[in-house]
Amino acid sequence: MNKTIVKEASIFFSDIVGYSSMIARDEKAALQLLDEHDLILETHIAKNNGHIIKHIGDAIFAEFDSSDSASKTAIGIQKELKERNDNTRGKDQVVVRIGLHYGSVVVKGDDLFGNDVNLCARIEPTAIPGGIATSGTFLSNMIDKNIFTRSYGHVRMKNIPEPMELFRIYIDEDDYISEHQDDLIKKIINRGVKVVDKDEKIDDYKTIAILYPENLGKKEEEFFCYGFLEQIINDLKTIDEIRTPSIFDVKKFKDSNDSTSQISIDLSVQYIAKLSILSVGDNFKVNVLLISMGNGEEILSESFDGQHNELKIISGKIISQFADKLSLDLSDTIKELFERKNKVDNDAYKKFLEGKYLFDVRENSDSIEKSEKMLKKALAIDDKFSECHAILGMVYNLRGELDDAEDELEEALDIAEDNDNYEALSMIYNSMGIYYKDQKRFEKSIKFFNKGIKLQKTLPNDYMRAHLLHNMSGCYGLMGNFDKRLIYLEQSQIIYEKLDDNIALGNSYGEMGNAYKSTSNTEDAIKYYEKAKQIFVSEEMNYALAQLLVLESEIYLSIKDYKKTKDNLDMASKISEEFDVPIMEGRIYLAYAQLYMQEDEVDDALDNLDEALDIFIDINNKLRASDVLTMMGFLYIKKKKYRKAKKVHKRAKKLLGNIEGSYRNMSLDKLQKEIEKIEES
Numbered sequence: 001m002n003k004t005i006v007k008e009a010s011i012f013f014s015d016i017v018g019y020s021s022m023i024a025r026d027e028k029a030a031l032q033l034l035d036e037h038d039l040i041l042e043t044h045i046a047k048n049n050g051h052i053i054k055h056i057g058d059a060i061f062a063e064f065d066s067s068d069s070a071s072k073t074a075i076g077i078q079k080e081l082k083e084r085n086d087n088t089r090g091k092d093q094v095v096v097r098i099g100l101h102y103g104s105v106v107v108k109g110d111d112l113f114g115n116d117v118n119l120c121a122r123i124e125p126t127a128i129p130g131g132i133a134t135s136g137t138f139l140s141n142m143i144d145k146n147i148f149t150r151s152y153g154h155v156r157m158k159n160i161p162e163p164m165e166l167f168r169i170y171i172d173e174d175d176y177i178s179e180h181q182d183d184l185i186k187k188i189i190n191r192g193v194k195v196v197d198k199d200e201k202i203d204d205y206k207t208i209a210i211l212y213p214e215n216l217g218k219k220e221e222e223f224f225c226y227g228f229l230e231q232i233i234n235d236l237k238t239i240d241e242i243r244t245p246s247i248f249d250v251k252k253f254k255d256s257n258d259s260t261s262q263i264s265i266d267l268s269v270q271y272i273a274k275l276s277i278l279s280v281g282d283n284f285k286v287n288v289l290l291i292s293m294g295n296g297e298e299i300l301s302e303s304f305d306g307q308h309n310e311l312k313i314i315s316g317k318i319i320s321q322f323a324d325k326l327s328l329d330l331s332d333t334i335k336e337l338f339e340r341k342n343k344v345d346n347d348a349y350k351k352f353l354e355g356k357y358l359f360d361v362r363e364n365s366d367s368i369e370k371s372e373k374m375l376k377k378a379l380a381i382d383d384k385f386s387e388c389h390a391i392l393g394m395v396y397n398l399r400g401e402l403d404d405a406e407d408e409l410e411e412a413l414d415i416a417e418d419n420d421n422y423e424a425l426s427m428i429y430n431s432m433g434i435y436y437k438d439q440k441r442f443e444k445s446i447k448f449f450n451k452g453i454k455l456q457k458t459l460p461n462d463y464m465r466a467h468l469l470h471n472m473s474g475c476y477g478l479m480g481n482f483d484k485r486l487i488y489l490e491q492s493q494i495i496y497e498k499l500d501d502n503i504a505l506g507n508s509y510g511e512m513g514n515a516y517k518s519t520s521n522t523e524d525a526i527k528y529y530e531k532a533k534q535i536f537v538s539e540e541m542n543y544a545l546a547q548l549l550v551l552e553s554e555i556y557l558s559i560k561d562y563k564k565t566k567d568n569l570d571m572a573s574k575i576s577e578e579f580d581v582p583i584m585e586g587r588i589y590l591a592y593a594q595l596y597m598q599e600d601e602v603d604d605a606l607d608n609l610d611e612a613l614d615i616f617i618d619i620n621n622k623l624r625a626s627d628v629l630t631m632m633g634f635l636y637i638k639k640k641k642y643r644k645a646k647k648v649h650k651r652a653k654k655l656l657g658n659i660e661g662s663y664r665n666m667s668l669d670k671l672q673k674e675i676e677k678i679e680e681s
Contacts (some may be wrong), residue, residue, distance in 0.1 A: 001007070004106060004107070004108055004295065004297075005106070005107040006104060006105070006106050006107075007063065007066070007105060007107065008102070008103070008104055008105075009063045009102070009105045010063065010064040010065070010067045010069070010070040010100065010101075010102050010138065010141070010556055011070075011075065011100070011101045011102070011103065011105065011111075011112075011116060011117060012045075012050065012061070012062040012064065012070050012074065012098065012099075012100060012122070013059065013060070013098070013099045013120050013121050013124040013181045014023065014041065014060045014065065014077075014096050014097065014098045014099070015057075015096070015097055015124065016034070016037060016059075016094060016095065016096055017095040017572075018032075019034075019057070019409070020540070020542075021575070021577070021578045022558055022575075023113075024577065024578030024579075025091070025577055026091075026680045029092075033092065033094055034058055036059075036092050036094065036165075037058070037096070038055070040077065040080055040081065040084075040094075041060055041077055041096075044073045044076045044077045044080070044359065045060075045062050045073055047066075047076075047631065048070070048072050048073040048076075049062065049064070049065065049069055049071040050062045050064045050069060051063050051064075052110070052596045053112050054110075054259075056258075056262055059062055061121075062590050063105065066143075067100070067102050067138050067139075067141040067142045068142050070100050071100065071134075071142060071147060071169060072139075074100060074132045074169065075132070075147070075172075076096045076097065077098065078096070078098065078130060078132060078171050079171050081094055081130070082130065082171065084413055092423055092573060095129045095130050097125065097127035097128070097129060097131065098122025098124065098127055098131070098132045098182065098337070098631075099121070099122075099126070099127055099132075099133050099134070100120070100123070100125035100132065100133070100134040100138050101116060101119055101120035101123055101133070101134065101135045101137065101138050102116075102135070102138040102140075102141040102522065103116025103119065103120075103137060103278075105117055107414075108295075108296040108298055111259065111261050112261075112293055113261055113293055113296040114295065115270065115293075115294050115626070117261075117291060118133070118264065118265055118268065118269075118270070119157075119160060119164075120135075121267060121600040122157040122158060122267040123135060123157070123166060124141075125538065126155060126188065126191075126193045126276055127168075128168065128184075128187055128188065128191070130252060131169075131173075132168065132169040132170075133152075133166055133167070133168060133169075134167050134168075134169055135148075135164060135165075135166060135167075136164075136165045136166075143634065147168065147169055147170075148170040148172070148173055148175070148176035149167045149169050150167065150170075150176070150184050151165060151167050152165070152168065152184070152185070152193065152195060152219075153185070153192055153195045153198075154195065154197065154198040154200075155194060155195055155196070155370065156196045156200070157194075158502065159243060159269060159270075159500060160209045160268075161270040161311055163197075163198060163200055165198070168364040183196075189534065190530075190533075190534060190536055190537075191534065191538060192535050192536075192537050193538070194536025202354070204241070205240070205241050205242060205243050206241060206242050206243070206270060206271065206328065207242075207243045207244070208236065208242060208243075208244050208273060209234055209244065209245050209250060209263070209267045209269040209273065210229060210233055210236070210244065210250060210273045210275065211250060211263065211272060211273065211274050212250055212253065212254040213223070213225040213228060213229055213275035213277045213286070213662040214257075214275070214276040214277070215276075215277060216273075216276050216277060216278040216281075217278050217279045217280055220356075221280075223353055223354040223357035224279040224284060224308065224350070224354075225275075225277050225363070225428070226313065227353040227356065227357060227359050228275070228277060228311060229247060229317070230247055230360075231311055231312055231315045232315040232318065232319065233247050233250070234244075234461075235319055235338070236319060237463045238459070238460055238461045239319070239323075239328070239330065239334060240332060240460070240462075241328050241502060242268075242328070243499065244269075244404070245267050245269065249267060250267075251674065253266075253267075257306035259482070260272050260274070260291060261293065261296070267291065267589065270292070270293055270294060271290060271291065271292055271293060271299075271322075271326075272290075272293060273288060273289070273290050274288075274289045274291070275288055276654065281352075282307055282308065282346055282347070283305060283307055284306065284330045285302065285303060285304070285305040286304050286318070287303045288300065288301070288302055288303070289301050290306065290319055290321075290325065291421060291439050292509060296323060297672070300321055300323050300325050301321070304318060305638060307346045308346055308350040308353065309312075309342045309344050309345070309346045309349035309350075309662070310342065311342075311353075312341065312342060313336070313338065313340075313341070313342070314342070315338070315592035316338025316339065317338070317339065319348050320335075326640070331460070333458075333460060333677075337423070337459070342436075343419075344379050344382055344384075345382040346387075348378040348379070348381035348382035348385055349378070349382075350372075351374050351375070351378035351381070352375065352378040352388045352391070354389070354561075355370075355371045355372075355375035355377075355378060355388070355391065355392075356371070356373035356374075356375075358370050358371035359375075359394070359395055361370040368395060368399065371391075372392065372395050372396075375388055375391060375392040375395065376392070379392070379569050382663075383418075384590065385422055386411075386412045386415035386416040386419070386424045386428065387412070387424050387428075388410035388412075389408045389409070389411045389415065390408070390412035390424070390428045390431050393406070393431065393435070394409075394431055394434075396408060396681070397434075397438065398434050402439065402604050403574060406435065409428065409431060409432050409435055410413075412424070412428050412431075413425075413432065422455060422458055422459050423459065425451075425452075425455055426452055426455050426456070426459055426461070426464055427449045427631075428641040429449070429455065430448075430449045430452050430468055430471065432448040433446070433448040433449040433468070433471055433472070433475075434454065435473065436448065437475050438480070442475045442476075442478060445472075445475050446476070448469055448470055449472035449475065450472070450670060451524060451564075452464070452468045452513075453472070455464060455468065456468070462498070462499060463495075463499065463501075465502075466492045466495035466496055466499070466504065467492075469488045469492040469495070470488070470492040470504075470508060472483045472488050473486075473487075473489040473492065475495040475510070475513060477514075477518070482518075485515050486515060489508055489515065490510055490512075492504075492508055493505060493508050493512075494507070496508060501534050502538070503535075503539055503541065505535060505545070506532050506535030506536050506539065507532070507544070509527065509528045509529075509531040509532035509535065510528070510532040510548055510551075512528040512532075513525045513526070513527075513528035513532060513551070513552075514551070517555060518671065520558075520586075522555050522558065525552075525555055526552065528611070529552045529555075532544075532548055532665075533545060533548060533549075533552075536548065542575050542578065542579075543575075543579055543581070543584075545572075546572045546573060546575040546588075547582060547584070548570045549571050549572035549590075550568070550569070550584075550587055550588060550591055551593075553565045553568035553572070553591055554591065554594075556568065557591075557594060557671065559665075562595060562599060565595050566595060568587060569591055569592055569595065573588050573589050576588060581603065582615045582618060582619050583615075583619060583621065585611075585615055586619075586624065588615050589608045589609070589611040589612035590608070590609070590612040591643060592608040592613065593605045593606075593609045593631065595627075596608065597631070597635070602635050602638060602639055605631075606632060606635055609628050609632050610632075611629055612628050613629065613632070616628060622656070623656075625652075625655055625670065626653075626655045626656050626665055627649045627667070628650035629651055629655070630648075630649070630652050630665060630667045630668045630671050631667075632644075632645075632648045633648045633649045633652070633671045633674075633675075634671060634674070636648065637671075637678070643679055645671070645674075645675060649672060649675055652668055652671075653668065653672075656668070
């Protein structure tokens, strides 16, 4: 058994900026650059008596006996890379961020654990590309103070309750002189670094990640592992003193070979819970191991068993054990919810979990059909199962069987209300709100979202409350009620900020930008798009970032700021290279064309419209394709190429004729009139 040693150390984390994009563009070239990167960093680390704990993909985690050695290493690395990159083409450059911190570490075998390790891992992403970020503790521990630094101010980092003052270390005096304090603050804020007041009150909480359960049974029982994971994560979200990553975040590490310590760093949590589940017949058994990432020690190891319809009770027992080990008090309301017995037949509940899994995950084309069959089997056993009626309703809604969808949702509502099943009602109100919103029955949709919000006074679930507020804001937006759209968006953002849910907050800021854009309030639209961009950059949400850049480019184009329009589109185009999403590529080509049209660069506009047209035709997007052809028609008229204008007009008209339902392209009608005028003359 490995001996546990606690010691003080200077901690070093680094990673390559944009490495996932490099891999997507050219894997072979990216791997060659990684080899070169490793050689440079390993040489500097060894030269200064550092010790590499491990390589984590393109990242390096190392320790040093002194902060002076770690600082010297980081400065040496960035100097060499700067000289290299100054003589290298953009796509062959290696740009690295480095984070430094000093604190206590726990040595277990060949790995290091501890809150200070996790803290350094959070400091590293705050570094400017090509820069070095460090804590004040690290600087205080240095003997040689002859380095150049500037303060970020106090920074709030993900899942770190207390704001901490961070600093930038410059590679030399010239580097320091080249940047003013205001420039530094602007750069880090634009990269999503949260600079806050040092006295800002932050809620104290524990962070726990529930890893995807290991399935000890047959492959066919995988659905139960998913269902149990979803339940325990949702239950944890009802507790104010606990933060837990979403099931989406956790699924990324399913079947991962990463160590527990590495996963805790990636998810930024203090505790990791590892589950293994055996589901056989009518019963299941779950083994739970809770590990403190502060010292790598197991603080809970226990097994729980029961029938499948006791899933929530078992989840509650596990969370109660977590709370006991972490010295947290659960409210009486939470305890009552955890202890509430499920009256649904066990076999029906198991079939429901399988049907819901098929609906949620949708692994293949027949998943929805299989989901419907399984949910119907569950209801054949127990037709008073409200949650099952609700999910079946959403299956019908997805398939466009709207009358059946409404019938199932109303049945679910009646059963849940009769049984005072508040948890089921919370989900049903949200589902009915979404259903009626999709049908453009906004008043009814808002009524159900409101009911769900009021219910959260009984069910203290801030996540659900925020989602309901966000969904309701969308209804008001579609109704044209701009003021209420903003009010509910702002209320949801307050909750997302409190919960430190950056992804939801970024999406909400994007929605706010869209709201202001719809009213031609360009100043506020850009303000919120910029706030969303900061989060998308820091969370590496590159697809969302590319979408937002295109939307923002439309605003810049409307105010004739052609430089910023092109800058946005160039960045979106570069980001989109790592995705195989034709609709995004088509939108970017179309946006370039609109820019060139305003600049009267007709040939460039036509070239980009040609590219966009090919994409929209390939993906059978007839509406977009007809819009592109119409734009081409006007440009051909401008170039006096009337035969070509007539040809694309005919083609656009044919495309629209093949679309089911009624759709009128007013621009196409206008093009036809222009062509008729020319023919008459």
